[in-house]
Amino acid sequence: MMIGALDAPRRQVAEIDYTLLWSVLLLLFTGLVMVYSASIAIAEGGRFTNYQPAYYLVRHGVFLCIGLVAAAVAFQVPLALWQKSAPLLFLIGVALLAIVLIPGIGKDVNGARRWLPLGFANLQPSELMKLFAVLYAADYTVRKINVMHDLKQAFLPMFGAMAIVGMLLLKEPDFGAFVVIISIAMGILFLGGLKARLFALLIVGLLIAFTIMIIVSPYRRDRVFGFMDPWADAFGRGYQLSHSLIAFGRGELFGVGLGASVEKLFYLPEAHTDFLLAVIAEELGFFGVLAVVALFALLVQRAFAIGRQCVQLDRLYPALVAMGMGIWFGVQSFINMGVNMGLLPTKGLTLPLMSFGGSGILANCVALAILLRVDWENRQLMRGGKL
Amino acid sequence: MVVRRPQRGHRYTESPVLQLALQGWRSRTVGLLLMLAFLALVGRSFYLQVIHNDFLQEKGDSRYRRDIEISASRGKIVDRHGDMLAVSTPMKSIWAIPGDARTMSTPQKRQLAELLDLSVRELDGKLASEKTFTYVKRQVPPETAERIAAQKFPGVHQEKEYRRFYPTGDMTAHIVGFTGVDDKGLEGVELAFQNSLLGRPGSRTVIRDRRGNIVEDVGATKPPQDGKDIHLALDSKIQYLAYSHLKAAVEANKARAGGAVVIDARSGEILALANWPTYNPNNREHLSGAQLRNRAITDTYEPGSVMKPFTAALALERGKVRIDTVIDCAPGRLTIGSATISDAHKHGALTVAEVIQKSSNVGTVKMALGFQPKEMWEMYDRLGFGQAPNLGFPGEVNGRLRPWKNWRPIEQATMSYGHGIAVSLIQMARAYTVFARDGELMPLSLTRIEETPPHGMRIFSPQTVREVRIMLEMAVQPGGTAPKARVAGYRVGGKTGTAHKLEGGVYARKYIGSFVGLAPISDPRLVVAVMIDEPSGTSYYGGDVAGPAFSQIMGGALRTLGVAPDAPLQVAEVAAGKGRL
Numbered sequence: 001m002m003i004g005a006l007d008a009p010r011r012q013v014a015e016i017d018y019t020l021l022w023s024v025l026l027l028l029f030t031g032l033v034m035v036y037s038a039s040i041a042i043a044e045g046g047r048f049t050n051y052q053p054a055y056y057l058v059r060h061g062v063f064l065c066i067g068l069v070a071a072a073v074a075f076q077v078p079l080a081l082w083q084k085s086a087p088l089l090f091l092i093g094v095a096l097l098a099i100v101l102i103p104g105i106g107k108d109v110n111g112a113r114r115w116l117p118l119g120f121a122n123l124q125p126s127e128l129m130k131l132f133a134v135l136y137a138a139d140y141t142v143r144k145i146n147v148m149h150d151l152k153q154a155f156l157p158m159f160g161a162m163a164i165v166g167m168l169l170l171k172e173p174d175f176g177a178f179v180v181i182i183s184i185a186m187g188i189l190f191l192g193g194l195k196a197r198l199f200a201l202l203i204v205g206l207l208i209a210f211t212i213m214i215i216v217s218p219y220r221r222d223r224v225f226g227f228m229d230p231w232a233d234a235f236g237r238g239y240q241l242s243h244s245l246i247a248f249g250r251g252e253l254f255g256v257g258l259g260a261s262v263e264k265l266f267y268l269p270e271a272h273t274d275f276l277l278a279v280i281a282e283e284l285g286f287f288g289v290l291a292v293v294a295l296f297a298l299l300v301q302r303a304f305a306i307g308r309q310c311v312q313l314d315r316l317y318p319a320l321v322a323m324g325m326g327i328w329f330g331v332q333s334f335i336n337m338g339v340n341m342g343l344l345p346t347k348g349l350t351l352p353l354m355s356f357g358g359s360g361i362l363a364n365c366v367a368l369a370i371l372l373r374v375d376w377e378n379r380q381l382m383r384g385g386k387l
Numbered sequence: 388m389v390v391r392r393p394q395r396g397h398r399y400t401e402s403p404v405l406q407l408a409l410q411g412w413r414s415r416t417v418g419l420l421l422m423l424a425f426l427a428l429v430g431r432s433f434y435l436q437v438i439h440n441d442f443l444q445e446k447g448d449s450r451y452r453r454d455i456e457i458s459a460s461r462g463k464i465v466d467r468h469g470d471m472l473a474v475s476t477p478m479k480s481i482w483a484i485p486g487d488a489r490t491m492s493t494p495q496k497r498q499l500a501e502l503l504d505l506s507v508r509e510l511d512g513k514l515a516s517e518k519t520f521t522y523v524k525r526q527v528p529p530e531t532a533e534r535i536a537a538q539k540f541p542g543v544h545q546e547k548e549y550r551r552f553y554p555t556g557d558m559t560a561h562i563v564g565f566t567g568v569d570d571k572g573l574e575g576v577e578l579a580f581q582n583s584l585l586g587r588p589g590s591r592t593v594i595r596d597r598r599g600n601i602v603e604d605v606g607a608t609k610p611p612q613d614g615k616d617i618h619l620a621l622d623s624k625i626q627y628l629a630y631s632h633l634k635a636a637v638e639a640n641k642a643r644a645g646g647a648v649v650i651d652a653r654s655g656e657i658l659a660l661a662n663w664p665t666y667n668p669n670n671r672e673h674l675s676g677a678q679l680r681n682r683a684i685t686d687t688y689e690p691g692s693v694m695k696p697f698t699a700a701l702a703l704e705r706g707k708v709r710i711d712t713v714i715d716c717a718p719g720r721l722t723i724g725s726a727t728i729s730d731a732h733k734h735g736a737l738t739v740a741e742v743i744q745k746s747s748n749v750g751t752v753k754m755a756l757g758f759q760p761k762e763m764w765e766m767y768d769r770l771g772f773g774q775a776p777n778l779g780f781p782g783e784v785n786g787r788l789r790p791w792k793n794w795r796p797i798e799q800a801t802m803s804y805g806h807g808i809a810v811s812l813i814q815m816a817r818a819y820t821v822f823a824r825d826g827e828l829m830p831l832s833l834t835r836i837e838e839t840p841p842h843g844m845r846i847f848s849p850q851t852v853r854e855v856r857i858m859l860e861m862a863v864q865p866g867g868t869a870p871k872a873r874v875a876g877y878r879v880g881g882k883t884g885t886a887h888k889l890e891g892g893v894y895a896r897k898y899i900g901s902f903v904g905l906a907p908i909s910d911p912r913l914v915v916a917v918m919i920d921e922p923s924g925t926s927y928y929g930g931d932v933a934g935p936a937f938s939q940i941m942g943g944a945l946r947t948l949g950v951a952p953d954a955p956l957q958v959a960e961v962a963a964g965k966g967r968l
Contacts, residue, residue, distance in 0.1 A: 249443020265596030330421035
């Protein structure tokens with residue numbers, strides 16, 4: 001569609017990808033409204049929030065503003081600079097992940113140590129790490145592009161780096177971030193041309209390991225497949241999921257109406273973070289969910305389209321960054337929504353751009369600013385400009 | 388999205404290396420996989436929200452949809468004139484979510500504690516609970532609750548409830564009884580009429596949040612049906628007379644306990660029923676079993692001589708004697724088998740009327756031994772002894788009337804003067820309605836009788852009863868056993884009873900003195916029975932301990948009812964100690 005605009009006779013050519021921009025802004029704004037709706041009851045009824053109903057709304061709004069300012073800044077940074085600083089950023093990310101594990105520095109919430117207190121807010125290094133992983137994996141792949149066929153040179157160093165990051169994440173534990181970051185790294189390597197046979201082997205290996213685990217330990221099988229029947233232990237392990245599913249069921253086609261969710265009234269834990277989609281499903285119905293899924297699909301599609309355009313323009317690093325962003329948002333939103341619907345086992349993972357959480361919003365805004373920057377640079381080049 | 392290859396510029400020539408590295412199929416594959424994943428989400432969402440939603444909604448309803456009761460107001464208990472005996476007043480219970488309530492500031496806590504009349508330490512103790520719900524105080528007056536609500540203490544909530552209030556207090560405690568906190572009748576009429584008093588609670592269906600707050604109403608509301616009021620036969624004024632004179636009699640005779648019953652002989656209605664000791668139903672903190680006992684209904688005792696008029700009536704009825712038949716009671720002793728029966732005071736030859744008047748055991752036994760055991764048993768049985776009086780009152784006792792087949796002559800003899808047979812005071816009072824009603828035994832009623840009173844059961848002929856009434860009146864005349872039972876302005880009749888108490892199957896040197904009588908003799912209206920348990924004053928004779936109380940109660944009740952006097956209004960001065968057993 002943007003390309004189509006190029007063909008239009010003598011019109012001012014768009015500077016940026018408005019489809020992407022608007023879908024992102026729509027997700028951010030819907031997220032703000034739904035975070036308020038989902039959190040109003042717990043904010044009003046909680047000591048922690050000092051009984052202020054707008055507690056989460058105000059904070060989420062502030063995070064959004066910070067995120068948008070950060071995005072505006074990030075948009076000014078050329079991709080070349082991102083590429084140059086990618087290894088450094090990755091190291092910073094690893095360092096932060098290590099620091100967060102140091103007792104006394106990292107902050108524990110519900111048995112997970114994922115936050116660094118900064119006084120006014122908490123920083124969640126794993127959220128930043130997702131962004132750094134995209135930037136770094138793309139840079140890595142570009143550097144190794146000529147040896148991609150060589151397993152030892154191409155795969156093993158990245159495997160080592162990911163092993164370190166993975167261990168740090170599992171130590172927190174933050175299994176959700178672990179899956180997303182591994183997906184980003186593997187996805188970018190795959191796009192960069194790492195042997196398809198290797199991926200086939202990896203998948204087969206994983207399946208075998210999985211099967212063995214299930215045969216050997218029925219306990220683990222229950223843990224993993226518990227999500228398939230939350231009603232078996234509806235007031236124990238299946239509690240959260242069962243309430244999420246009830247929220248979907250109550251929503252029907254058009255929802256019970258904005259603000260009218262019952263599940264958010266202390267029944268559904270984490271309604272404003274990990275289970276925001278359940279509240280959307282209850283209040284806005286199937287069509288609300290459909291709209292959210294469609295916006296994410298559109299976002300992912302734009303990311304891949306921008307990436308493919310980079311390929312046309314011979315820009316390898318931006319191409320991998322763009323598609324890496326697509327993988328990130330695609331995988332994370334799919335996992336989060338899949339968990340909400342009981343398609344995937346429950347793991348702590350927020351809905352990008354929408355769920356409450358400062359670090360997540362900040363990282364998401366910067367990431368999409370970089371994506372818009374890639375597109376902007378593409379447009380400049382296509383018009384014969386120079387970067 | 389079709390990506391068209393840009394047409395211009397040599398700078399975009401294809402690099403073979405790049406072409407090799409970023410093969411288009413790879414990005415298309417990844418993109419396609421993600422789109423399929425999103426499609427799966429849409430499908431799953433559709434399944435959950437449109438196809439499987441009934442099941443999920445049902446699960447949801449089971450978690451937060453609740454039918455809550457709208458409590459019905461418990462019916463009032465009123466006396467025959469509509470005066471309140473028990474009434475429910477709306478109160479509030481103050482409850483808290485301890486976790487939230489602990490955030491109160493110290494001044495707030497002090498204020499709340501003060502309003503609830505608790506110490507701050509007590510309040511802290513209640514809020515220390517780890518549960519999500521705790522009562523801080525129940526049955527709080529509405530004004531206090533309003534002041535608490537106005538302060539908006541965090542985590543402090545209230546709920547409507549009722550408190551039962553008994554305006555007449557200890558005076559009617561035994562007959563009215565009381566309820567528990569949950570409106571459950573525990574004693575007395577409150578228990579006996581629990582079902583009609585309770586009413587039917589209504590209900591509304593609501594959605595609650597997880598903390599129990601009601602979010603919205605769904606469906607129709609069923610209004611509550613308040614409980615029915617119970618109109619007792621009780622007359623508060625007569626009850627007051629019975630209560631206060633009984634209390635005075637128990638105290639004057641240093642007795643352990645006592646009971647008094649007033650029955651309207653025309654209808655069988657119980658106009659008064661009092662016991663001592665009693666209790667205050669509005670404050671039951673230090674309640675003992677002795678205070679709780681509704682003796683007149685739940686305790687049996689051996690009535691003693693109060694039984695004698697029935698023996699005489701049966702003898703008259705069967706034509707064995709006439710009222711003026713002379714019975715030789717000398718020398719005041721009679722040996723049956725190995726046992727000897729004696730009179731408290733030796734008498735010579737007495738007429739049947741005098742046997743009753745002076746309460747001669749020997750004379751009574753001589754009449755009784757002329758009956759078949761079965762004859763006597765049948766009379767007692769028809770008089771209601773040995774069977775619960777069927778008032779619907781909790782804890783009614785049967786009393787003890789042994790089957791006639793096992794009677795030995797000595798037992799038949801002692802029963803004729805009220806030993807070896809156990810009755811409750813209410814049974815005895817009821818039995819005396821035959822003398823007030825020309826031979827008909829009246830069924831008793833706790834509640835006011837609105838229509839024509841039921842018919843009694845005929846036991847003696849009117850002629851027999853008229854003669855017995857003459858004997859009963861003689862008993863309160865000079866020369867009788869209970870001159871103290873006389874009532875100024877009315878002709879009264881009655882019979883004393885002074886019985887040894889049975890303790891562990893042996894007669895102890897403890898007594899129960901009683902008096903049961905009726906008035907006015909010319910057209911009997913009331914039966915009054917008074918029983919004094921273990922008098923330990925100067926006298927233990929029924930005529931002395933129960934007679935004066937009877938006189939006061941009977942006189943007061945007759946005047947209260949406006950019964951026309953049938954005797955000159957002279958104050959009877961009778962020397963104390965003249966009357967005997």
